[in-house]
Amino acid sequence: MRFDQPATTNPIDQGRVVGKPTPRIDGPLKTTGTAPYAYEHHGATAKPAIGYVIGAGIAKGRVAAMDLVAARKAPGVLAIVTAQNAGKLGKGKMNTAKLLGGPQVDHYHQALAVVVAETFEQARAAAALVNIRYETAKGRFDLAEQKAHAQLPKDNGFSGAPESRVGDFDASFAKAPVQLDASYTTPDQGHAMMEPHATLAAWNGRNLTVWTANQMIDWAVGDLALTLGMDKKNVRVVSPYVGGGFGGKLFLRADVLLAALGARAAKRPVKIALQRPLMFNNTTHRPATLQRIRLGADKDGKLTAISHENWSGDLPGGGPETAVNQTRLLYAAPHRYTANRLAVLDLPEGNAMRAPGEAPGMMALEVAMDEMAEKLGLDPIAFRLLNDTLVDPEKPQRPFTQRRLADCFKLGAEKFGWSKRNAKPAQQRDGRWLVGQGVAAAFRNNLLMKSKARVRIEADGRAVVETDMTDIGTGSYTVIAQTAAEVLGLALDRVVVRLGDSSFPASCGSGGQWGGNNACAGVYAACMKLRALVAQKAGLGEGAEFAGGEVRGGGQAQPLAKFAGLVAEDGIEYGDIANRAQQSTFGAHFVEVGVDAFTGEIRVRRMLAVCAAGRILNPIAARSQVIGAMTMGVGAALMEELQVDKRRGFFVNHDLAGYEVPVHADIPHQDVIFLDEVDPSSSPMKAKGVGELGICGVGAAVANAIYHATGVRVREYPITLEKLL
Numbered sequence: 001m002r003f004d005q006p007a008t009t010n011p012i013d014q015g016r017v018v019g020k021p022t023p024r025i026d027g028p029l030k031t032t033g034t035a036p037y038a039y040e041h042h043g044a045t046a047k048p049a050i051g052y053v054i055g056a057g058i059a060k061g062r063v064a065a066m067d068l069v070a071a072r073k074a075p076g077v078l079a080i081v082t083a084q085n086a087g088k089l090g091k092g093k094m095n096t097a098k099l100l101g102g103p104q105v106d107h108y109h110q111a112l113a114v115v116v117a118e119t120f121e122q123a124r125a126a127a128a129l130v131n132i133r134y135e136t137a138k139g140r141f142d143l144a145e146q147k148a149h150a151q152l153p154k155d156n157g158f159s160g161a162p163e164s165r166v167g168d169f170d171a172s173f174a175k176a177p178v179q180l181d182a183s184y185t186t187p188d189q190g191h192a193m194m195e196p197h198a199t200l201a202a203w204n205g206r207n208l209t210v211w212t213a214n215q216m217i218d219w220a221v222g223d224l225a226l227t228l229g230m231d232k233k234n235v236r237v238v239s240p241y242v243g244g245g246f247g248g249k250l251f252l253r254a255d256v257l258l259a260a261l262g263a264r265a266a267k268r269p270v271k272i273a274l275q276r277p278l279m280f281n282n283t284t285h286r287p288a289t290l291q292r293i294r295l296g297a298d299k300d301g302k303l304t305a306i307s308h309e310n311w312s313g314d315l316p317g318g319g320p321e322t323a324v325n326q327t328r329l330l331y332a333a334p335h336r337y338t339a340n341r342l343a344v345l346d347l348p349e350g351n352a353m354r355a356p357g358e359a360p361g362m363m364a365l366e367v368a369m370d371e372m373a374e375k376l377g378l379d380p381i382a383f384r385l386l387n388d389t390l391v392d393p394e395k396p397q398r399p400f401t402q403r404r405l406a407d408c409f410k411l412g413a414e415k416f417g418w419s420k421r422n423a424k425p426a427q428q429r430d431g432r433w434l435v436g437q438g439v440a441a442a443f444r445n446n447l448l449m450k451s452k453a454r455v456r457i458e459a460d461g462r463a464v465v466e467t468d469m470t471d472i473g474t475g476s477y478t479v480i481a482q483t484a485a486e487v488l489g490l491a492l493d494r495v496v497v498r499l500g501d502s503s504f505p506a507s508c509g510s511g512g513q514w515g516g517n518n519a520c521a522g523v524y525a526a527c528m529k530l531r532a533l534v535a536q537k538a539g540l541g542e543g544a545e546f547a548g549g550e551v552r553g554g555g556q557a558q559p560l561a562k563f564a565g566l567v568a569e570d571g572i573e574y575g576d577i578a579n580r581a582q583q584s585t586f587g588a589h590f591v592e593v594g595v596d597a598f599t600g601e602i603r604v605r606r607m608l609a610v611c612a613a614g615r616i617l618n619p620i621a622a623r624s625q626v627i628g629a630m631t632m633g634v635g636a637a638l639m640e641e642l643q644v645d646k647r648r649g650f651f652v653n654h655d656l657a658g659y660e661v662p663v664h665a666d667i668p669h670q671d672v673i674f675l676d677e678v679d680p681s682s683s684p685m686k687a688k689g690v691g692e693l694g695i696c697g698v699g700a701a702v703a704n705a706i707y708h709a710t711g712v713r714v715r716e717y718p719i720t721l722e723k724l725l
């Protein structure tokens with residue numbers, strides 16, 4: 001099904017199942033421990049051997065010698081695979097550095113070998129006997145130091161233009177009566193999901209199957225085939241449950257490749273879970289940013305000039321953290337300049353983490369907006385509303401399909417009690433706590449991705465939906481079941497959903513908050529095709545009605561079971577609808593903090609998010625996404641930081657003891673309100689993403705609340721207490 005025009009009325013609008021608060025259908029499997037995650041698969045017929053990955057002990061240089069003699073003789077060892085004996089390997093499209101390094105070492109903990117043994121303990125013990133001698137080369141590990149060498153990267157097609165210019169920023173800023181010029185930093189961050197990267201690989205002749213944890217099945221198949229020099233059709237990737245991804249599992253990683261290579265060498269299925277201390281440096285992370293924002297306004301608060309520049313780093317051939325992209329779209333001003341610059345760093349590979357670009361970008365922009373509001377003597381909400389726009393500020397002929405940012409602020413202000421706030425900072429006290437309230441806009445784009453599915457009617461009249469879509473804890477199973485139930489006129493429990501297997505039609509996968517809308521749109525297309533097949537078989541025309549497990553028309557009702565075996569495969573693909581109008585999601589975050597007047601300890605006391613994100617397919621799942629994202633935003637504001645060892649080039653705190661994320665005790669009651677909205681331009685579902693919208697702006701709202709509580713403005717995240725003293 002091609003989607004070119006805004007959707008008209010369709011079966012989803014019935015709202016019988018879609019849009020209803022629905023507990024996740026896979027919940028019982030998860031709470032009873034019976035949902036098989038990657039490491040728990042028993043799909044292979046032979047007992048799997050275990051692989052233990054050895055990561056490079058230097059950040060840059062080469063392996064001069066690798067002595068495997070002692071390890072080979074160790075008990076239980078079946079094989080050791082290194083770049084020397086692995087045979088010729090290609091590189092996937094999505095990976096920057098090789099997944100199996102050597103002799104050249106590109107980054108710390110780049111995999112150099114996998115030891116395969118009968119048990120985990122034997123593999124680990126043997127790995128400790130591998131003796132590697134390195135020749136160390138000088139690396140570039142300090143972003144601030146490399147900033148001067150940063151360049152505008154090539155336009156890679158998905159990061160947006162490296163630079164954008166409208167009007168004459170410099171001249172306009174120079175003559176603006178009110179100016180702000182401020183710099184902000186955000187640190188490297190790790191996904192730190194619960195489930196490690198893990199894979200069970202098994203060969204059957206020339207065919208390879210991997211049971212793994214991956215957000216994007218079709219990308220994984222493609223990159224695994226490229227890396228191993230295989231035909232895509234000989235590679236099967238299975239990932240029905242994923243224990244958290246946050247972008248860290250968008251791409252093929254070392255566990256998959258090394259399990260496949262290990263299994264080939266050991267002639268046995270091989271299982272690998274990356275040990276936690278390896279994950280932070282071996283896989284990807286969100287790159288640190290240095291950002292400079294300049295705002296010029298006239299005296300009554302209208303912005304005349306906006307500039308946002310960002311510097312981030314990555315390995316040679318990598319990409320930028322696109323922290324300025326939301327600034328191209330968020331506020332009006334006639335004169336504008338933005339740029340994402342990229343330095344070369346020899347740290348581990350940077351890549352997407354929840355709301356890549358926007359999450360750190362909003363942490364700077366929305367603090368700058370707070371600072372500017374104060375300079376102007378305006379309320380921070382009033383200042384934002386004054387500079388709201390209903391068209392793309394860089395291309396004024398392009399409207400937004402929906403943009404209810406102002407409604408989010410107004411409703412949020414009312415619910416949060418914003419009018420009771422004392423405008424002056426450091427005025428509110430509750431015992432030993434300095435209390436402050438902060439606000440920030442939330443903004444994240446809505447991306448359209450093609451997505452396919454297959455739907456079949458079973459003998460008992462149930463519908464089975466198959467698509468390689470993944471559920472990374474987001475609720476994909478449930479919204480897909482809701483979609484099929486709605487379109488086919490079935491009860492929710494009459495739909496069986498099978499996900500995460502490359503033998504199913506290729507979906508959009510889970511990333512960029514595009515999963516829910518696009519995967520369901522693909523399922524919608526397949527179900528509509530199935531309806532047409534059923535109607536035809538039933539001798540009915542377009543007027544056929546699907547309800548109560550029956551197809552009705554011509555004065556007759558026929559049970560769907562009568563059409564058992566009918567199967568339809570279709571998907572959604574998009575014309576240029578996203579070019580004609582800008583599709584984005586909006587929100588407002590409100591945060592109240594307390595700061596201990598004596599110790600500087602920061603506690604979040606209240607949080608509210610108001611979101612406008614098209615049709616909300618399942619308010620329970622959507623709320624869970626947003627409160628999870630708000631929690632992650634608190635982590636970004638107050639705790640999360642990969643500490644760079646700038647001499648040796650690695651992230652020091654590479655475990656969950658040293659890499660801090662919020663726990664329950666850090667998070668108060670969180671409120672989430674969704675505006676009642678549909679966006680006919682997004683897909684037949686009229687839905688958009690919320691999973692990443694929820695984090696965008698949270699960090700800034702926390703920072704603004706801390707400023708309001710204390711009068712101390714911190715521009716370097718995370719805002720740890722010593723920065724307030």
Ligand code: MOS
Pocket residue numbers: 215245246247248250352353354355356510511512513
């Ligand atoms: Mo997301 S960072 O695209 O999984």
